[in-house]
Amino acid sequence: MKNIFDLSVVLLILSTLSTVVLAEHHFYVGGGIGESYVEEDNVLAGEDFEDEDFGFKAFAGYRFHKNFAVELDYLDYGDPEDNILGIDIEIEDLYAVALYGVGILPLSDQFELFVKLGGAYWDGKAKATVMGLSASSSEDGTELAYGLGASFAFTDKFAVRVEYEEIDVDSDDLSQLGLFTVGGELRF
Numbered sequence: 487m488k489n490i491f492d493l494s495v496v497l498l499i500l501s502t503l504s505t506v507v508l509a510e511h512h513f514y515v516g517g518g519i520g521e522s523y524v525e526e527d528n529v530l531a532g533e534d535f536e537d538e539d540f541g542f543k544a545f546a547g548y549r550f551h552k553n554f555a556v557e558l559d560y561l562d563y564g565d566p567e568d569n570i571l572g573i574d575i576e577i578e579d580l581y582a583v584a585l586y587g588v589g590i591l592p593l594s595d596q597f598e599l600f601v602k603l604g605g606a607y608w609d610g611k612a613k614a615t616v617m618g619l620s621a622s623s624s625e626d627g628t629e630l631a632y633g634l635g636a637s638f639a640f641t642d643k644f645a646v647r648v649e650y651e652e653i654d655v656d657s658d659d660l661s662q663l664g665l666f667t668v669g670g671e672l673r674f
Contacts, residue, residue, distance in 0.1 A: 518669020539564030580610035606631035
């Protein structure tokens with residue numbers, strides 16, 4: 487009889503642990519919309535290019551521990567534009583693909599903070615127009631990417647995320663890409 491009791495206690499503990507382990511390990515996907523920020527220092531005669539535009543993102547990740555995940559993001563920065571000394575400058579088709587390691591700090595069962603660090607590939611086309619004449623160039627690169635945010639889980643399967651991501655670009659045409667988004671996350 488004692489063996490049956492001991493076995494039932496062990497099975498109860500193992501079933502509880504497996505539930506906790508499954509809760510910590512899951513795939514997730516999501517997306518967000520918000521505002522992008524694009525900057526290039528000293529574009530023309532000491533003037534900087536700066537503009538905000540509508541941006542969005544899509545992401546997928548795997549949480550392999552309650553405090554760690556890996557995440558792949560697609561970031562679209564819209565089509566920012568600025569006028570510098572009478573020259574219209576547009577940046578078209580500006581996007582990035584980023585791979586992050588994510589550190590997570592759960593503050594409760596529903597609310598958590600996170601930081602992201604990784605690398606990003608970005609690509610965009612710049613077009614300058616003055617008096618009806620245009621010139622364009624295309625540039626891409628691989629850079630350090632990072633971000634931070636918070637999420638609130640309404641259920642075990644759905645959370646709302648608010649986050650900011652930035653890529654420090656070291657190129658002739660860009661110096662900073664930022665994206666602030668509010669979105670949702672589905673957990674599997």
